[in-house]
Amino acid sequence: MSDALVIKNLNKKFGGLHAVNDVSFTVRENETLALIGPNGAGKTTAFNLIMGFHKPDSGSIKALGHEISGLRPHEVCELGMARTFQVAKPFGGMTVLENVMTGAFLRQPNTNEAREVARESINFLGLSAKENFAARDLTTIDQRRLEMARALATQPKILLLDEVMAGLNPSEVDQAVALVKKLSSRGLTIVIVEHLMRAIMAVAKHMVVLDHGQKIAEGSPDEVIQNPEVVRAYLGSGYVKPQGETNGETNGETHHD
Amino acid sequence: MNKLSLQYKTFVGCLLILMIALPWLITSSFALEILVRILLFAFIGTSWNLLGGYAKQLSLGHVAFFGLGAYTSTLMEINFGISPWIGMVVGGFVGMSASLPIGWLCFRLKGPYFTISTIATANVLMLIFLKFRDFAYGAEGTTIPNLGNAPLMMQFETKTPYYYIVLGLLVISLAITAWIERSRVGYYLIALGEDEDAAEASGVDVVKVKRNIYMLSAFLTGLAGTFYTQYIYFIDPQTAFSFNVSIEAALVSIVGGIGTLWGPVIGTVLLETTTALLQSYLGNSIGGIQLTVYSLILMAVILSRPTGIVGYFKEKFKDRA
Amino acid sequence: MFETILQAVINGLLIGGIYALVSIGVTLIFGVVKIVNFAQGEFVMIGMYLSYYLSTQFGIDPVVSILFSMPILFVVGVLIQHYLIRRVLGLNDLPQIFLTFALSLLIINLSLMFFAANYRTIHTWYSDEAFHFGGVYIPYAKLVSFVLAMVLSGVLWVFLKTTDLGKAMRAASQNRDVAQLMGINPNRVFAVALGIALALAGAAGSLLMPFYPAYPLVGQVFVLMAFVAVVLGTLGNVMGALVASLLMGVAESLGIQFIGADSGLIVVFVLLLATLALKPSGLAGGWRK
Numbered sequence: 073m074s075d076a077l078v079i080k081n082l083n084k085k086f087g088g089l090h091a092v093n094d095v096s097f098t099v100r101e102n103e104t105l106a107l108i109g110p111n112g113a114g115k116t117t118a119f120n121l122i123m124g125f126h127k128p129d130s131g132s133i134k135a136l137g138h139e140i141s142g143l144r145p146h147e148v149c150e151l152g153m154a155r156t157f158q159v160a161k162p163f164g165g166m167t168v169l170e171n172v173m174t175g176a177f178l179r180q181p182n183t184n185e186a187r188e189v190a191r192e193s194i195n196f197l198g199l200s201a202k203e204n205f206a207a208r209d210l211t212t213i214d215q216r217r218l219e220m221a222r223a224l225a226t227q228p229k230i231l232l233l234d235e236v237m238a239g240l241n242p243s244e245v246d247q248a249v250a251l252v253k254k255l256s257s258r259g260l261t262i263v264i265v266e267h268l269m270r271a272i273m274a275v276a277k278h279m280v281v282l283d284h285g286q287k288i289a290e291g292s293p294d295e296v297i298q299n300p301e302v303v304r305a306y307l308g309s310g311y312v313k314p315q316g317e318t319n320g321e322t323n324g325e326t327h328h329d
Numbered sequence: 330m331n332k333l334s335l336q337y338k339t340f341v342g343c344l345l346i347l348m349i350a351l352p353w354l355i356t357s358s359f360a361l362e363i364l365v366r367i368l369l370f371a372f373i374g375t376s377w378n379l380l381g382g383y384a385k386q387l388s389l390g391h392v393a394f395f396g397l398g399a400y401t402s403t404l405m406e407i408n409f410g411i412s413p414w415i416g417m418v419v420g421g422f423v424g425m426s427a428s429l430p431i432g433w434l435c436f437r438l439k440g441p442y443f444t445i446s447t448i449a450t451a452n453v454l455m456l457i458f459l460k461f462r463d464f465a466y467g468a469e470g471t472t473i474p475n476l477g478n479a480p481l482m483m484q485f486e487t488k489t490p491y492y493y494i495v496l497g498l499l500v501i502s503l504a505i506t507a508w509i510e511r512s513r514v515g516y517y518l519i520a521l522g523e524d525e526d527a528a529e530a531s532g533v534d535v536v537k538v539k540r541n542i543y544m545l546s547a548f549l550t551g552l553a554g555t556f557y558t559q560y561i562y563f564i565d566p567q568t569a570f571s572f573n574v575s576i577e578a579a580l581v582s583i584v585g586g587i588g589t590l591w592g593p594v595i596g597t598v599l600l601e602t603t604t605a606l607l608q609s610y611l612g613n614s615i616g617g618i619q620l621t622v623y624s625l626i627l628m629a630v631i632l633s634r635p636t637g638i639v640g641y642f643k644e645k646f647k648d649r650a
Numbered sequence: 651m652f653e654t655i656l657q658a659v660i661n662g663l664l665i666g667g668i669y670a671l672v673s674i675g676v677t678l679i680f681g682v683v684k685i686v687n688f689a690q691g692e693f694v695m696i697g698m699y700l701s702y703y704l705s706t707q708f709g710i711d712p713v714v715s716i717l718f719s720m721p722i723l724f725v726v727g728v729l730i731q732h733y734l735i736r737r738v739l740g741l742n743d744l745p746q747i748f749l750t751f752a753l754s755l756l757i758i759n760l761s762l763m764f765f766a767a768n769y770r771t772i773h774t775w776y777s778d779e780a781f782h783f784g785g786v787y788i789p790y791a792k793l794v795s796f797v798l799a800m801v802l803s804g805v806l807w808v809f810l811k812t813t814d815l816g817k818a819m820r821a822a823s824q825n826r827d828v829a830q831l832m833g834i835n836p837n838r839v840f841a842v843a844l845g846i847a848l849a850l851a852g853a854a855g856s857l858l859m860p861f862y863p864a865y866p867l868v869g870q871v872f873v874l875m876a877f878v879a880v881v882l883g884t885l886g887n888v889m890g891a892l893v894a895s896l897l898m899g900v901a902e903s904l905g906i907q908f909i910g911a912d913s914g915l916i917v918v919f920v921l922l923l924a925t926l927a928l929k930p931s932g933l934a935g936g937w938r939k
Contacts, residue, residue, distance in 0.1 A: 123530060144536075145529035154530065161527035163520050165588075174520045177513045177530030226532050311409070387747055434926045436882070440743045441686035446926055453919045460912070500665050576755070583748060617762030619868075626757035627748060632737050635745045 075134075075229055076261040077122070077153075078099045082131035082141075084121055091117040099278070104252065104262040106272040106293075109282035110305055115265045116158055118282070123155050126149045126234035136229060150179060154223035155232035158184070158265075160215040163206035168199055171207050171218055176226035188247075193225040195253070213244060220251070231255065233264045237271050249274045251263075269297075281305070295298050348496055352489045361488045365560070367601045368495040369553060370577055373587070374593030375502040376549035377578035380542050382513065382588035385522030386436075390447030391550050391574045393431065393454050394424030396569035398551025399558040400458065400465055403473065406482070413483040417555035424551025428543045436539060455570035470565020477599065483559045491560050498556065500592075502549055506590050517540060519588065550578075573620075580623060584630050586639025590645070595638050600626070653785040659900050660908040664792040666899025667799035669856035673876035673883070673891040675805060675847030681823040681886030682843040685746045687736065689754035689868025690876060693723055693848045695723055697731065697855020698864035705772045705859070710773055710857035716852070723852030727844035736837060754869075761866035766895065769863035774852055777860050791860035802853055806846065810888065817842055822885060875902075876913075878922040884932030895933075 077099040084092040085239045092114045101103045107115050120126045120164060121197045122133055124145040133141040140148050154175075163171050172190035173183075180186040194200055202210065216236055223231060236246050245268060256262055268273050272279065272293065279296045281289040283305040291297050296302055300312045356362055373395070380386050381549045401423045402416025451633045451637050459468045463612040478486045485491060509515045552594040577600070585596025603626070604619050611618060634641045672694055679687045700722065701715040710718075734753070738745040776790040811818035821829040822839045854872070855864075858920055862868070876891075879898050883890025898918060904918035925932065 125526065125529075126564055144530050144534075145526075146534045149530060149532040157527065157530070161524045163523040166516075166519060170519075174516045174528070174533070175531040177516055181513055183512060222531055233430065312455060385742070385744065387744060389751075437926050441688075441747045442877075442881060442885070444747055445686070445881075446922065449874075449878075449919055450920050453916070453923070456916055456919070484733075500653060583744070587744065615758035619759075620755050621759040621763060624752045624759060627752040628734075628756065631745045631749045631752060632734070635738075 074101050074137075075099070076103070076136060077263065078132070078134040079118075079122070080132045080134075082121060082133065083129045084126060085129055086119060090285050095131075095282065095285070095287050097280045097287065099261055099263055101261055102259055103320055104256050104264060104276045106267045106276035106279045107263055107282065108267070108272065108296075109288075112284075113282040113305075114285040116234060117285075119234055119263075119265065120157060121147075122232065122270060123153065136306065144319055148225055149228070151260060152227075152229035153232065154226045154228035154230075154238060156216070156219040156234055158234040158238075160212070160217060160219045162207035162210070162215050162218050164206070165234070166207055166208060167204050168194060168210070168218055168221075169203045172221045172225045173226055175222040178226045189227075190221075191223050193308055196224065196254075197221040213240060224255075228260070230261045230263070233262060233266075235267065237266055237268050245271055293320045331634050339502040342471065345500070349396060349493075352492050361470070361492060363601065363605050365488060365492050365495055367493070367597050369557065369602065370501040370558075370581055371554045373550060373574065373578045374581035375499065375506055375599055378555070378593050379506060379518070379549075379581045380546040380586065381579055382582050382592065383509075383522060384539060384542055385588070386442075386539060386543070387444045387579065388435075388447040389572075389579060390435075390451035391546070392570050392572065392574040392579050393447075393451040394427060394547040394576050395554035395557070396426055396454060396458070396548040396566070397424045397452075398554030399564050399569045400554075401551070401607070402434065402555040403558055403564050404465065406473065407471065408443050410628040412481055413479070413555055413559050415550050417483075421548040421551040424554070425544045425615045426547040428547035429540070430647055432543045434539055436536075445458060448572070451570060451572070451575060455566050458566035458570065466565070468566060470568070473562045473564070475562060483555075491556075495556055496550075498552060498613040502588065503594070505545070505549075510590060512539070514542075517622050522588070535606060567578045576623075580627055582594070582637070584633075584637055586637035586641075586643075589637070591645070592637050592639045599638070651918045654907065655703075655904070657786050658903045660788060662900030662903030663896055663905070664788070664796045664899070666856055666896035667903060668798035668854050669872065669879055669899055670803055670892045670895035671799050671850045672872045673879035674748075674806065674888055675850040676873075676876045677766075677880045677886055677888055677891040678806075678819075678843055678885065679847045680880065681888070683731075683735065683739070684826075685691030685739075686750065686875070686877075687847065688747070688843075689757060689869075690851055691849070691871070692754050692757035692761075693726070693851035693869070694855040694858070694872050695864065695866065695869040696726075696757070697723060697852030698859055698868065699761070699765065699770075699855075700852065701856040701859045702772060704865050705774075711774060712856050713798065715859075716798070716856040718878050719852035719856045720849040721806040724845040724849040727848035728841045729848070730848070731837070731844040735840065739840075743890045754873075758866050758869070762862050763865060767865060770863045771863045774860050777930045789861065791908045795857035795860070798857055799854070802850060806850070807888065815839070815842060832860075844862040875918060878918055878925075881922065882925050882932055887932070890932060904923075 075098050080096050082092050082095045089235050095118065098242060102322055107118065112202040121128050124140065124143050124147065128141050130137060131141065135148070135151060135153050140151060140246070156184055163174065169190055169194055171284050172193050173186045176189040180189050193205060196314050201215065202214065207215070210218060220236065238246050240248060252262060252264065265278065277292060279291065279293055281285060281296055288301045288305060289299040303312050351364065352361060371607050377388070381388055383623065398420030401420035402413045405411040405416040405419060424538050429449050435443050435450065438446055459467050475486050476482055476483065515526065517533045517538045520531065520533055522540060525535050552570065581596035581600055582593045583596070584599060586592025600623060603622060606617060607622060630637060636644065672690060676687055676690050681687060683807045685937070689820040700719045701712040702824065704710040704715045704718060706714055734749060738749050765830065774791070781788040781793065810820055818834045819839050821832065822834055822836055826836060873896060879891050883894030898921060901921060902914040902917050905913045906915045
């Protein structure tokens with residue numbers, strides 16, 4: 073399997089803030105990578121850089137073999153990468169169907185075909201009953217579903233999910249996890265930013281941890297949660313046990329101040 | 330869904346037949362004048378609506394293209410004897426070309442500052458045409474030589490042919506808008522009007538779509554400029570680049586229903602008939618009354634029904650369905 | 651030659667002070683309430699007419715009349731915020747732009763209806779007097795206006811920096827949601843912002859009367875200057891608006907001196923277009939909307 077997304081030495085500063093600091097990682101095809109870290113670690117900025125909303129100061133981003141740093145977001149989308157936004161950005165005045173059709177139009181210039189593709193995507197996300205609802209009238213969770221449906225309609229090969237599970241209750245989280253797994257089984261490469269440990273554990277075998285813009289750990293979930301740097305970043309140095317002891321079982325969620 | 334479509338199509342068809350027959354039914358020249366004005370501003374409004382209504386890029390400088398169209402055809406006619414029919418199309422292209430640098434400049438700012446920069450660019454054009462006498466008659470402007478009845482030079486003795494020309498223009502712009510609404514472009518316009526970032530992330534080339542719709546909108550507005558000049562036989566910078574044209578283009582769309590097909594038409598009918606009524610009751614003696622009324626209507630619409638008349642009915646209809 | 655330039659610069663600075671009052675108001679409203687007040691110039695006009703009537707009916711000197719025009723316009727600002735602006739907050743651009751635009755149209759045309767298009771001027775004892783330094787000529791009226799404009803700007807600056815309400819305004823301007831969480835009542839803050847901005851506009855109007863005519867459309871000239879200054883000085887940045895206004899006054903004045911009498915407007919537009927082309931985020935390089 074080849075590399076779907078290769079990030080090398082990515083850097084971005086905003087004024088005095090070094091938001092993304094020499095970050096490198098690779099996502100293999102059909103892999104699900106979890107990008108985690110405390111708030112403000114630079115995860116969303118990384119997504120913005122990858123999708124082209126900001127230009128990196130230095131570093132390279134290769135998606136599906138193409139160098140994409142410096143490309144505009146729609147060009148990145150055309151190449152096969154789509155994202156959802158942390159705070160959902162639906163086209164409020166349009167219906168659910170129209171929203172998703174906007175994404176579908178990328179590959180289907182014809183309106184009727186776009187509608188078909190959109191309907192498939194809506195169905196996959198379980199929104200069919202609400203096809204004609206105005207997007208601004210949807211619940212938050214449905215708006216997230218809409219985000220995903222719209223992103224899927226662009227028929228991406230790589231999907232960037234930004235905190236799709238925030239604020240969901242446990243059964244909704246299960247649904248979301250099932251969804252991510254289903255997407256992965258369709259062949260998608262997924263990079264997911266999440267705070268919910270049990271969700272991440274369920275979907276991702278590969279994790280990258282950011283803190284203050286820098287990558288502080290990478291590996292399997294088990295490796296990562298035992299990494300003292302990671303514990304320090306989330307809980308403070310008071311919780312770091314000396315090497316050789318495990319940190320015991322983690323609960324379902326991490327808490328950070 | 331199909332039943333509605335058939336009803337709708339029949340209605341539009343009947344309306345079209347009515348509009349075509351209207352000059353035969355109306356004898357008053359004054360009424361015909363008002364109709365021509367309504368059709369003209371409905372046309373300008375519909376052209377504006379493509380950019381301002383669907384894509385929500387609120388230009389208040391569209392008169393720039395109106396004026397460029399007007400001057401292009403006039404200069405071509407007076408200096409080279411070229412028919413305004415050709416001049417009109419060329420004028421449209423001149424407006425379209427102007428929209429490229431103007432768009433490049435103005436799209437660099439967002440929201441209200443985009444609006445202000447469009448006003449500024451239209452103003453600059455007026456100042457240029459006021460100051461530079463040599464190529465375009467300066468501040469006094471010029472009249473179009475009256476050739477009597479000269480259809481090939483877009484001059485007619487009665488108002489009726491003008492009515493048909495501007496009706497044709499309106500029908501064309503409505504047809505274009507209707508086509509766009511159903512096609513990919515329409516979805517992209519609305520998407521970028523709602524949220525540019527989300528649109529980009531969904532594969533919409535926002536810069537290109539904006540640029541293209543601006544060009545189309547500018548082209549159509551340029552055609553209106555030529556028509557108006559031929560209709561009143563006169564051009565000068567204050568008229569050709571009058572801010573009121575920019576205002577009315579936006580106003581009729583907002584009042585009637587921004588981003589809808591019939592919004593500008595309905596808005597124009599409402600505003601122009603109100604003006605006509607006011608003029609007949611109060612005469613032209615009180616300066617400022619027309620715009621006072623317009624601004625009150627605009628404020629009322631903004632405060633209560635920002636989606637305009639059509640938007641209001643659309644929402645009501647959706648609730649019932 | 652040097653004297654000519656110096657004179658032009660001084661003229662420019664003097665009028666730039668007035669532009670500053672208007673543009674600070676615009677940028678304040680934009681920064682705090684996040685809307686663009688298209689009608690700002692009309693409040694300058696109202697200030698002018700107020701002073702005109704106070705002067706012709708009661709003999710009150712225009713400069714003194716700011717004691718009336720400022721409070722009155724402050725109240726007007728609060729009312730506008732409460733009854734009009736509050737209704738369109740949280741909606742998108744369209745209602746916000748066209749509301750203040752409609753307000754502008756309304757005020758201009760009401761003025762046309764009631765005052766007619768005539769120019770009204772006030773002639774005070776100092777309207778024709780001036781200081782002479784070397785070869786340079788500084789009219790009293792303009793100097794007083796400039797000094798007061800700077801004083802008002804300074805007072806505002808101190809207010810924003812030191813008082814709780816001022817800080818609340820700056821907080822709301824930088825992050826409305828967090829400010830709300832901190833207990834700042836946005837509507838109160840917005841009302842004060844509107845009030846201050848309109849009071850400054852009114853002051854500008856009053857200070858203009860000794861040497862500038864009042865007529866219904868007069869606001870349009872000043873609001874245009876103000877907008878360019880706001881963009882040039884970076885949206886929302888009060889100091890930026892001040893500096894940019896002075897710069898523009900000087901640029902306009904130099905244009906009038908060396909290019910031609912009616913080139914002032916062209917110079918301003920060129921400045922705007924150049925800013926748009928080269929540095930849309932303004933001199934202080936802040937954020938775009």
